Amino acid sequence: MVSTYTITVPTDKKGRHLDRRQAERRRRARFKRTLLPTTLLWALAILMLFPLLWFLLSSFKPGGELFTYPLSFLPREWTLDGYAAALERIDFAQYLLNTTIVATVTTVLTVALCATTGYALAKYKNPWLSVLGLCILSMTMLPGEVILNPMFIVVRDLGLYNSLWGVIIPSIITPTGVFMFRQFFVTIPDELMQAARIDGASEYGIFFRIMLPLARPIMLTLAIVSFQWRWNDYIFPLIILGDPEKFTLQIALRALVGAENIDWTVLLAASVLSMLPLIALYLVFQRYITSSNINTGLKD
Structure with missing residues (x-):
């Protein structure tokens, strides 16, 4: 029984064969070119996501914890009182x-x-x-x-x-x-x-x-x-x-915003509830927003 092996030789865009050193050098250069844009995109995504997460987590904090110093990102005491009050008020x-x-x-x-x-x-x-x-x-x-x-x-x-x-x-x-x-x-x-x-x-x-x-x-x-x-x-x-x-x-x-004071626990919870339909709408229909092939059925 004869065994056969397939050897894949790396090539460039013009089809020319490259040795291992050239292929490794090109992979490193490609990685360096993509590293900076990817890092910047992740940094921008985190900067945009941070206020939204703070807003969402603050809706689970009791009223006395919203303005305590030092501020905490995660609630020290999780509560749904704001949501219950929003539905009642x-x-x-x-x-x-x-x-x-x-x-x-x-x-x-x-x-x-x-x-x-x-x-x-x-x-x-x-x-x-x-x-x-x-x-x-x-x-x-x-x-x-x-x-x-x-x-x-x-x-x-x-x-x-x-x-x-x-x-x-x-x-x-x-x-x-x-x-x-x-x-x-x-x-x-x-x-x-x-x-x-x-x-x-x-x-x-x-x-x-x-x-x-x-x-x-x-x-x-x-x-x-x-x-x-x-x-x-x-x-x-x-x-x-x-x-x-x-x-x-x-x-x-x-x-909900009064003339002299604002009930932030109720306002934050009600704002989160008002956002849920928009989030659900986007999650349902985002996969349909793709480009269509308008040349279907036409000959060159």
């Missing part, structure tokens, strides 16, 4: 429901309208569409605070004041979302649409059966960002909502 379930309705409905409408608008601006040639695109893009140059007063007047005159729809409707169309979809649809070859038309697909069929599946990474990215925006929005719901039963979580958390 505010109607957390009602505020959570209000915020979920506002964020979910706004996100669904935002993704739908931004996708259709971006598709029209990218794939249909018409002079007035170009003017519309410039008008939408110019909205990114205005700070949100500048248009708060006119938006409030419009919402009030439409009879939507102190209503969740008064918060939802003005937040539907975002220039950033339209621009994201427009730039994505521009990269899709027109030959794909022409082939679908030859096969008898309607314009609606092309959009819903071809374009939207290809734009799934953009849809999910915009959905996560839009949900986060609406979930954390504070200023606009504050000027639109006056009934405490219709408050969102951010307004309810601000109500």
Whole structure:
């Protein structure tokens, strides 16, 4: 019985054979090139994670331990009194429901309208569409605070004041979302649409059966960002909502801050609870945010 052995000879990028010294020298150089960037990234990650961990661990500390000297990173006495007090002091379930309705409905409408608008601006040639695109893009140059007063007047005159729809409707169309979809649809070859038309697909069929599946990474990215925006929005719901039963979580958390003192144990615990839906949303959908192959089905 004859045994055979395979010897692997290291080569460079051009396929030339290297001796062991050259291969070892190249491995060391590659390690040195990656060591500094990796170390810097880990240092930045730790710097960004440290305040978040301090905030999270502080929510498990009793009130007297938050400002004791010297400060301790880990709680000396773990307690859930802050979470129990937060659930008792505010109607957390009602505020959570209000915020979920506002964020979910706004996100669904935002993704739908931004996708259709971006598709029209990218794939249909018409002079007035170009003017519309410039008008939408110019909205990114205005700070949100500048248009708060006119938006409030419009919402009030439409009879939507102190209503969740008064918060939802003005937040539907975002220039950033339209621009994201427009730039994505521009990269899709027109030959794909022409082939679908030859096969008898309607314009609606092309959009819903071809374009939207290809734009799934953009849809999910915009959905996560839009949900986060609406979930954390504070200023606009504050000027639109006056009934405490219709408050969102951010307004309810601000109500915990008194005129003279702040109950930090309750505020920290309630803030952690308000973050949990966003963390769960990101963990569920992060694996879907990947690039799509838009050249599927096309020949070179």
